[in-house]
Amino acid sequence: AQKVTQAQTEISVVEKEDVTLDCVYETRDTTYYLFWYKQPPSGELVFLIRRNSFDEQNEISGRYSWNFQKSTSSFNFTITASQVVDSAVYFCALSEKTGANSKLTFGKGITLSVRP
Amino acid sequence: EPEVTQTPSHQVTQMGQEVILRCVPISNHLYFYWYRQILGQKVEFLVSFYNNEISEKSEIFDDQFSVERPDGSNFTLKIRSTKLEDSAMYFCASRPRTNSNQPQHFGDGTRLSIL
Numbered sequence: 001a002q003k004v005t006q007a008q009t010e011i012s013v014v015e016k017e018d019v020t021l022d023c024v025y026e027t028r029d030t031t032y033y034l035f036w037y038k039q040p041p042s043g044e045l046v047f048l049i050r051r052n053s054f055d056e057q058n059e060i061s062g063r064y065s066w067n068f069q070k071s072t073s074s075f076n077f078t079i080t081a082s083q084v085v086d087s088a089v090y091f092c093a094l095s096e097k098t099g100a101n102s103k104l105t106f107g108k109g110i111t112l113s114v115r116p
Numbered sequence: 117e118p119e120v121t122q123t124p125s126h127q128v129t130q131m132g133q134e135v136i137l138r139c140v141p142i143s144n145h146l147y148f149y150w151y152r153q154i155l156g157q158k159v160e161f162l163v164s165f166y167n168n169e170i171s172e173k174s175e176i177f178d179d180q181f182s183v184e185r186p187d188g189s190n191f192t193l194k195i196r197s198t199k200l201e202d203s204a205m206y207f208c209a210s211r212p213r214t215n216s217n218q219p220q221h222f223g224d225g226t227r228l229s230i231l
Contacts, residue, residue, distance in 0.1 A: 035219055037222075042224075043224065043225055044222065044225060045159070045222035045225075046222075047219045047220075047221065047222075050219050093159075099147070099166070102147070103161040103172060103174075104149075104151075104161060104220060106159040106160070107158060109158055
């Protein structure tokens with residue numbers, strides 16, 4: 001069975017600080033997909049990034065970057081130069097399959113508060 | 117940019133009543149999903165739907181729940197006899213049919229309050 005663990009529950013930083021959100025996953029599949037979603041106070045779920053299990057190259061997209069390490073089953077997400085608008089709950093999610101059965105298994109989420 | 121649309125945004129219903137939550141997925145998407153999020157908790161998978169039938173459902177999705185795609189655009193979740201514990205935010209999601217597992221796009225959710 002697939003499982004996602006987000007050990008951090010709440011993080012508070014001052015604007016312009018960098019912040020890393022941790023995610024550890026469990027799966028028996030060799031092919032899987034990892035995601036980060038953001039849930040701002042308004043409640044919607046916003047897709048941020050996606051990674052395939054066969055591509056461990058880490059990337060940077062604007063202020064977002066991620067560190068995917070299969071050896072430690074981790075998929076950490078970093079926001080550089082945080083802004084107040086980054087305040088939200090961040091969910092890491094895992095999907096083991098493609099097609100219609102590609103349900104997402106979410107972690108419990110990390111509440112990020114960015115103070116001015 | 118195309119969006120998943122959910123209505124209503126907030127539904128208040130008496131316990132025991134039937135409720136239908138509506139979703140309009142993105143037009144060229146073929147896979148549809150319902151998730152729920154009890155206040156302050158994580159998002160949980162309910163059901164996936166493809167080619168007019170359920171592909172997978174979770175333990176939460178018991179006989180009180182049903183899904184339907186009554187026409188070419190709407191995707192509905194029905195709860196037959198609501199219970200207090202059904203109070204939650206319900207999210208609809210859709211994704212296109214590709215082999216590379218494109219991300220699911222979520223609607224803004226329907227907040228269901230059972231009294």
